[in-house]
Amino acid sequence: MQKWIMSGLFFFACAFAVILMFTLPGKAEVAEQNNPTMPEVQLDTASAEATVKASCITCxxxxLQGNIGxxxxxxxxxHNAEEIYNIVTKGRGQMPSFKDKLAPEEIAHVALWLAEKK
Structure with a gap:
């Protein structure tokens, strides 16, 4: 009886390990999440301003004088455009991540536009 229980537990552990191997992100995926790459786009000022008005002015x-943010x-x-892209994509401090709310190209336009503000 104990052999059957131990065999069942061993089978369950092996099946669980196989499932984890195929569902957990790999090193490359984790590295991409930690350091997203900004897509190469030409600055579209109108698009950047529209995105900022829709997503950024609340905070x-x-x-852009500051409010909550x-x-x-x-x-x-x-910050340069790449740093701004990373901040907007991942979020920082009280600022939430926008990677699920904006397309990477939209974030890139905003980053390039903000990088020109010196």
Whole structure:
């Protein structure tokens, strides 16, 4: 009887291990999540401004002067486009991640636009 129980537990453990092997993210996927790559886009100012008005002014103010979130009026003096892209994509501090709310290209346009504000 104990052999059957032990065999069943061993089979369950092996099946669970196989399931985990195929469902857990690999090193490359984890690295991409930790350091997302900004897509190469040409700055589309109108698109960036529309995205900012739709997604950012609630916290950063209608003139990006700061409100709940910090001022973004001179964001380009503090961060380059790639850094801004990472912050918007992953979030930081009280700022939420926008990777599920905006397309990578939209975030890239906003990052390039904000990087010009010095």
């Amino acid at each position: 950063h103010g209608d003139q 910090p001022s973004l009026q001179k964001e380009g003096a503090q």
